[in-house]
Amino acid sequence: MLTLLGRNWWTLALRGVVAVVFGLAALAWPGITLTILVILLGAYLLVDGVFALIAAFKDRREHRHWWVLLLEAVASIAAGALTLVWPGITELALLYLVAAWAVITGIFEIIAAIRLREEIKGEWLLALSGLLSVLFGFILAIRPGAGALALIWIIALYAIIFGALLLVLGLRLRTWGRRARP
Numbered sequence: 001m002l003t004l005l006g007r008n009w010w011t012l013a014l015r016g017v018v019a020v021v022f023g024l025a026a027l028a029w030p031g032i033t034l035t036i037l038v039i040l041l042g043a044y045l046l047v048d049g050v051f052a053l054i055a056a057f058k059d060r061r062e063h064r065h066w067w068v069l070l071l072e073a074v075a076s077i078a079a080g081a082l083t084l085v086w087p088g089i090t091e092l093a094l095l096y097l098v099a100a101w102a103v104i105t106g107i108f109e110i111i112a113a114i115r116l117r118e119e120i121k122g123e124w125l126l127a128l129s130g131l132l133s134v135l136f137g138f139i140l141a142i143r144p145g146a147g148a149l150a151l152i153w154i155i156a157l158y159a160i161i162f163g164a165l166l167l168v169l170g171l172r173l174r175t176w177g178r179r180a181r182p
Contacts, residue, residue: 009177013170019163026156033152038087038094045080049073095147099140106133 026033052073060066083090109130113123140147 009170009173011170012166012173016163016165016167016170019159019166021163023156023159023161023163026152026159030149030152030156033156034091034148035087037155038083038090042080042083042087042090045076045083047080049076049078049080052076091148092144095140095144095151098151099137099144099147102133102137102140104137106130106135106137109133 050073052069056066056069056073059069107130110127111130113127113130116123116126140150
């Protein structure tokens, strides 16, 4: 495995560079980043649906439940098409989904902290993180534009850090690969 990675170090380094460039672009143009991500999501859903459709029809004689995969394919194609036709609605729905997730997980974190208060010290940290999640979710739901910008920044920073780490790993594997060769 290490030999394979050493030989293909450049793929990791290239992935790292692409991630860093994406992150920097997302910071520079946050307005178009969310739209581009939604369009990529729509394209992915369409391609996924087409492949599921092919698999469903290919295996229909061998599997009794091939129609389940057919339903999945149709749902994926429909979701992809709707995403591409109405990207703005998809952006808003995605933001509300994240907001709901933040509120629900925050509530569960607060409940867990209350239940753990007699068993551990520092449970207030869990309660505080739960409260922060709930507040984030409400702010995102009330001000989706600001929430979208915050999400783009988080994604951009993640991409930059992730990309830098991959780039460093790729360069280290290159060095290792040169040393490992006879």
